[in-house]
Amino acid sequence: MSTLTLRGVRKSFGLLEVLHNVDLELEDGGFLVLLGPSGCGKSTLLSIIAGLEPASGGDVLIGERVVNDVHPKDRNIAMVFQSYALYPTMTVERNMGFGLEMRGVPTAERDGKVLDAARLLQVEHLLARKPGQLSGGQRQRVAMGRAIVRDPELFLFDEPLSNLDAKLRVEMRTEIKRLHDRLGTTVVYVTHDQVEAMTLGTRVAVMREGVIQQLADPQTIYDRPANMFVAGFIGSPA
Ligand code: ADP
Numbered sequence: 001m002s003t004l005t006l007r008g009v010r011k012s013f014g015l016l017e018v019l020h021n022v023d024l025e026l027e028d029g030g031f032l033v034l035l036g037p038s039g040c041g042k043s044t045l046l047s048i049i050a051g052l053e054p055a056s057g058g059d060v061l062i063g064e065r066v067v068n069d070v071h072p073k074d075r076n077i078a079m080v081f082q083s084y085a086l087y088p089t090m091t092v093e094r095n096m097g098f099g100l101e102m103r104g105v106p107t108a109e110r111d112g113k114v115l116d117a118a119r120l121l122q123v124e125h126l127l128a129r130k131p132g133q134l135s136g137g138q139r140q141r142v143a144m145g146r147a148i149v150r151d152p153e154l155f156l157f158d159e160p161l162s163n164l165d166a167k168l169r170v171e172m173r174t175e176i177k178r179l180h181d182r183l184g185t186t187v188v189y190v191t192h193d194q195v196e197a198m199t200l201g202t203r204v205a206v207m208r209e210g211v212i213q214q215l216a217d218p219q220t221i222y223d224r225p226a227n228m229f230v231a232g233f234i235g236s237p238a
């Protein structure tokens, strides 16, 4: 079954069309990377999937359901951005559980879920701290924990590692891969980093100027790039 389907999705800002007829399908448990240069429309596409921006045309389906007119909070999606806006005055524990708190999930159930996520991300010793007392990598883990506790159908990541230094980026990349393997969640992950795309994705969509140039598994993209742009961007020998 497909968790995510896009059919002919278009987006214009004024006269400028930045997404042209985007079609894609992502199977349950898949890890799709949207890869492309800055300005090609990756964040816009992710925002449309999340419901933060309306599309100018086309359909977004989550599972079997067309969600074009469904509010973001009713889409069963969790999003992790590069600027992980944690609430500075709340503890890590409350930050992670806040979404559940807002939904009226009982305290005991909420605490259990927060603790499970904190263990998984190895931040359980930090639950009483405030975000200001954490390193960048720790904050990123908390931001992911906050997404995990909501048990979403679909995870969206928008360049979550681009604010981290090179060493931490590799560490967090491994962490995200491990989480995906452990939880079996469906992920759409935006990056302009080829190595990140090729190591994380089960499927990679290479984008240029609002058009998906090729959507395939990483090996196929590397071995048989669809055109010169893909070959050049991936750095494959074709
Ligand atoms: P990426 O995430 O791949 O870097 P974006 O999706 O942010 O690209 O942007 C794609 C194009 O849409 C760019 O040309 C950008 O300037 C334009 N764009 C994005 N958001 C807006 C907006 N709110 N208003 C006008 N133009 C926008």
Ligand code: MG
Binding pocket: 042, 043, 044
């Ligand atoms: Mg972007």
